[in-house]
Amino acid sequence: MPAREYGQYDGVTRALELVGERWALLIVRDLLVGPRRYGELAAGLPRIPSNILAARLKELQEAGILRRAPRSRVIVYELTDYGRELEPLVLALGAWGAKAMGEPRxxxxxxxxxxxxxxxxxxxxxxxxxxxxxxxxxxxxxxxxxxxxxxxxxxxxxxxxxxxxxxxxxxxxxxxxxxxxxxxxxxxxxxxxxxxxxxxxxxxxxxxxxxxx
The missing domain is CATH 3.30.1050.10 (SCP2 sterol-binding domain)
Known part of the structure; x- marks a missing residue:
């Protein structure tokens, strides 16, 4: 069950239900670079509260977008094939958002x-x-x-x-x-x-x- 439902039945709505929650796409962005341990994700998103990071990881895992995987005796998070399909969307969104960045705050x-x-x-x-x-x-x-x-x-x-x-x-x-x-x-x-x-x-x-x- 998505954390938020919009009451509409189309692909855009479903996509937002899956990755539209705050921080979700930034987690996907970082995992597009490569698998990350929990601590590495937290370090790369220094303002994310730990409970929100845990919740988003759980939601994305339940949606089949990422998975937990053992690597050299540690657990990492990595995108599934379904999750990697978000790469063109993330790159296009980044190009679109760059037009309105302005000066860093x-x-x-x-x-x-x-x-x-x-x-x-x-x-x-x-x-x-x-x-x-x-x-x-x-x-x-x-x-x-x-x-x-x-x-x-x-x-x-x-x-x-x-x-x-x-x-x-x-x-x-x-x-x-x-x-x-x-x-x-x-x-x-x-x-x-x-x-x-x-x-x-x-x-x-x-x-x-x-x-x-």
Whole structure:
């Protein structure tokens, strides 16, 4: 039984009954990046009350959207095939919402998983196919995302490795992805800080990753 019923019989209504509760789609967003332990989900959603996280996980599991699975002697949550069908919806919703983001409000943060999904949303495979293979590293607080672009293929993972350009990915990364800030201006204003590598490659990054206006 869904937590909320709208009294209408159609697909949109049923979808909202399944994933329309507060925090539900953000849990799905993070699990689209990969399986997560309970504590990892809580750390990635620092404002979610523990009882709400537990309730949403239970609801999503009962709906067949995610499952609990043993991994290396710990329990993780992962999306089912049915749950992974939400990926195009989440990416489209992210692209739509990015048009109305404005300036970050006090207390708003970016997380490695939210940046990963933003990069998937903004990736332009047709542009990437015309560029040389390039590896980037994006620093999100204490974590680093390894972003590999090879032709029309994109791989984003946590970890380190050899890269052509490493840069910070705080709130300013969204202004770069939206085209609001040109790469040179992003560096000059400190919205994006080059950590190592060739700073001019930020222009290639901005061409490869762009949210539609």
């Amino acid at each position: 006090d207390g708003q943060i970016v997380t490695p998983d939210s940046v990963t999904i933003a990069l998937r949303t903004a990736f332009r495979p047709q542009v990437a196919a015309t560029q040389p293979a390039t590896a980037y590293a994006a620093r999100v607080d204490a974590d680093e995302l390894l972003i590999r672009v090879d032709g029309p293929s994109l791989d984003v993972s946590r970890g380190d490795g050899p890269v052509d350009l490493a840069f910070t990915a705080g709130p300013g990364i969204h202004r770069l992805l939206s085209g609001e800030l040109a790469p040179e201006r992003a560096i000059a204003t400190g919205a994006v800080e080059v950590l190592r590598g060739r700073g001019e490659l930020l222009g290639r990054f901005a061409r490869t990753f762009r949210l539609a206006a």
